[in-house]
Amino acid sequence: MYVDGLENSIYDRQVFQELRAGRITCAVVTMAFWEDTLETMDRIGQWHDFAEQNADLILLARTTRDIEHAAATGRTAIMLGTQNSSPIADRVRFVELFHDMGLRVMQLTYNNQNALGGSCYEPRDSGLTRFGEQVIREMNRVGMLIDISHVGERTGLEAAERSERPIAITHANASSLVPHKRNKGDDLITAVAERGGIIGIPTYPKICGDYYAASLERWCELILRTVEIAGIDHVGIGTDIGRNEDQAYLDWMRVGRWTKGEFYGAGSAASPGVTPPPDWMKTTEGFPAVELELRRHLPEADVAKVMGGNWMRVYRDVIDPT
Amino acid sequence: MYVDGLENSIYDRQVFQELRAGRITCAVVTMAFWEDTLETMDRIGQWHDFAEQNADLILLARTTRDIEHAAATGRTAIMLGTQNSSPIADRVRFVELFHDMGLRVMQLTYNNQNALGGSCYEPRDSGLTRFGEQVIREMNRVGMLIDISHVGERTGLEAAERSERPIAITHANASSLVPHKRNKGDDLITAVAERGGIIGIPTYPKICGDYYAASLERWCELILRTVEIAGIDHVGIGTDIGRNEDQAYLDWMRVGRWTKGEFYGAGSAASPGVTPPPDWMKTTEGFPAVELELRRHLPEADVAKVMGGNWMRVYRDVIDPT
Numbered sequence: 001m002y003v004d005g006l007e008n009s010i011y012d013r014q015v016f017q018e019l020r021a022g023r024i025t026c027a028v029v030t031m032a033f034w035e036d037t038l039e040t041m042d043r044i045g046q047w048h049d050f051a052e053q054n055a056d057l058i059l060l061a062r063t064t065r066d067i068e069h070a071a072a073t074g075r076t077a078i079m080l081g082t083q084n085s086s087p088i089a090d091r092v093r094f095v096e097l098f099h100d101m102g103l104r105v106m107q108l109t110y111n112n113q114n115a116l117g118g119s120c121y122e123p124r125d126s127g128l129t130r131f132g133e134q135v136i137r138e139m140n141r142v143g144m145l146i147d148i149s150h151v152g153e154r155t156g157l158e159a160a161e162r163s164e165r166p167i168a169i170t171h172a173n174a175s176s177l178v179p180h181k182r183n184k185g186d187d188l189i190t191a192v193a194e195r196g197g198i199i200g201i202p203t204y205p206k207i208c209g210d211y212y213a214a215s216l217e218r219w220c221e222l223i224l225r226t227v228e229i230a231g232i233d234h235v236g237i238g239t240d241i242g243r244n245e246d247q248a249y250l251d252w253m254r255v256g257r258w259t260k261g262e263f264y265g266a267g268s269a270a271s272p273g274v275t276p277p278p279d280w281m282k283t284t285e286g287f288p289a290v291e292l293e294l295r296r297h298l299p300e301a302d303v304a305k306v307m308g309g310n311w312m313r314v315y316r317d318v319i320d321p322t
Numbered sequence: 323m324y325v326d327g328l329e330n331s332i333y334d335r336q337v338f339q340e341l342r343a344g345r346i347t348c349a350v351v352t353m354a355f356w357e358d359t360l361e362t363m364d365r366i367g368q369w370h371d372f373a374e375q376n377a378d379l380i381l382l383a384r385t386t387r388d389i390e391h392a393a394a395t396g397r398t399a400i401m402l403g404t405q406n407s408s409p410i411a412d413r414v415r416f417v418e419l420f421h422d423m424g425l426r427v428m429q430l431t432y433n434n435q436n437a438l439g440g441s442c443y444e445p446r447d448s449g450l451t452r453f454g455e456q457v458i459r460e461m462n463r464v465g466m467l468i469d470i471s472h473v474g475e476r477t478g479l480e481a482a483e484r485s486e487r488p489i490a491i492t493h494a495n496a497s498s499l500v501p502h503k504r505n506k507g508d509d510l511i512t513a514v515a516e517r518g519g520i521i522g523i524p525t526y527p528k529i530c531g532d533y534y535a536a537s538l539e540r541w542c543e544l545i546l547r548t549v550e551i552a553g554i555d556h557v558g559i560g561t562d563i564g565r566n567e568d569q570a571y572l573d574w575m576r577v578g579r580w581t582k583g584e585f586y587g588a589g590s591a592a593s594p595g596v597t598p599p600p601d602w603m604k605t606t607e608g609f610p611a612v613e614l615e616l617r618r619h620l621p622e623a624d625v626a627k628v629m630g631g632n633w634m635r636v637y638r639d640v641i642d643p644t
Binding site: 037038041042044045046048049089091093094096097100101102 | 359360363364366367368370371411413415416418419422423424
């Protein structure tokens with residue numbers, strides 16, 4: 001069972017066909033970077049349409065039973081996620097309401113500080129705020145996975161400590177392997193792992209670095225080295241793949257409505273544009289080759305954990321009704 | 323089993339105790355007159371708080387099973403309703419999202435024309451719009467009861483005709499019995515009844531008129547005469563009771579944000595203030611006396627239909643998952 005713990009695409013039927021061709025059983029999709037309550041609800045509505053119009057390829061998952069049903073019927077379970085808490089409009093009670101609407105994975109902050117805490121790109125990280133603590137408690141209660149991929153190091157660590165359920169770095173690397181503001185220190189990764197959480201390894205070249213992005217073999221080496229840090233039960237894949245991503249979408253992600261100036265996210269002024277995906281993961285059709293390569297290095301049971309089993313355990317622990 | 327098909331109160335623990343003292347098994351509450359998406363979501367959040375803090379008295383109902391569970395555990399099932407479609411922000415897809423959040427009864431228009439159709443207070447009634455038709459189709463699909471109490475006569479009639487499930491006049495009288503803009507013609511009432519729907523008789527004196535509001539006996543006469551129009555299977559109670567209602571709340575209901583001038587709703591310039599409830603229904607504790615009075619005129623089985631059985635049938639037909 002393959003799980004892609006974080007995707008960033010603009011979806012259409014072709015992308016759903018690629019998910020099937022890649023034998024992806026579950027993919028977490030990004031509905032919001034800066035989107036507010038209504039804009040995110042529009043996106044949920046769009047996903048209802050997608051599910052209705054592509055019922056042969058996908059279904060919307062609210063529990064791991066739905067994911068297993070997708071596996072049994074040869075479809076991909078789409079789990080709804082956001083890369084920011086902007087949808088809840090600083091209202092703790094909206095966590096439950098968005099859960100009712102199907103949201104299952106929410107990042108505390110995106111690239112900018114918000115009422116919950118600090119971001120990896122801010123000059124100083126406030127740590128988790130009192131409101132951030134309340135949101136974590138509520139996400140724990142209703143069953144929504146906390147994502148800290150873009151969250152500041154200190155805020156992320158405090159989130160890991162305060163959460164009573166496992167949390168996720170859905171798409172980032174160890175900064176000890178690939179130095180980058182978006183990547184995470186070993187202490188944070190181990191704190192997440194010790195509490196039953198997971199780190200999803202991205203294929204986005206900007207945060208994998210030239211060495212590890214150069215080939216499938218190198219990228220699997222990145223996985224193996226992350227396993228040495230986090231442990232075999234705490235590494236998965238979160239491609240951060242951006243199918244159909246164009247400059248306008250990238251601008252929205254990076255600049256949103258927060259600045260009239262420039263901001264390059266994981267890129268830079270020297271490399272401002274859309275980063276081409278690596279040859280070996282142009283689409284999620286690259287997943288089966290990852291499994292084959294990992295089998296050269298790991299026992300079959302361990303490969304299964306990395307390819308999807310670890311995500312499924314986290315989803316069971318966090319998302320399924322207790 | 324007693325059902326109050328429409329209430330208009332500002333709730334607190336005392337009102338919940340009154341519901342229990344009145345042996346009300348289900349009450350539909352008003353969360354929005356003019357409230358927009360976020361404001362209505364705030365109200366839903368408030369109801370989650372109410373339910374948590376008063377779990378000995380109430381529960382939130384999503385299906386008739388929940389109502390039956392309330393009956394079995396000696397509590398009142400609160401069913402979430404709005405008297406306007408303002409929460410959906412003119413987006414047809416928000417019908418399903420509000421259904422996910424627990425909304426089960428929605429009025430198409432309140433006192434003013436909107437994108438769905440005309441209101442009983444407008445000089446001319448457009449009838450149902452194309453968008454109104456789409457919303458009805460969606461409410462039918464997801465299982466949300468269509469309320470036309472304040473809707474214009476023509477729009478209401480077209481809603482009854484287009485809906486594939488029963489609809490409700492949750493709180494209004496027959497204008498042939500009590501002439502008032504808010505009351506409904508016999509043709510509309512019979513159209514609703516013929517399609518399995520229901521009319522809820524209010525205790526709000528302004529739309530019952532002095533004669534019928536004068537005593538419990540007279541008000542039960544109003545019920546009996548409405549039964550002659552709609553049939554014994556199509557009449558219930560929808561008190562429109564407004565516990566804790568004050569002038570500010572009344573102003574919001576009537577004037578909202580749509581005029582800087584005056585509007586008196588069912589009242590008038592000569593009688594602009596809060597109307598005191600009738601002595602015999604100051605709170606929902608008046609329900610058992612209604613049952614006793616009706617038993618003097620109707621067989622026990624028919625009394626049970628009026629006191630709640632007819633509402634339950636409509637909820638089963640409309641709200642329960644198919």
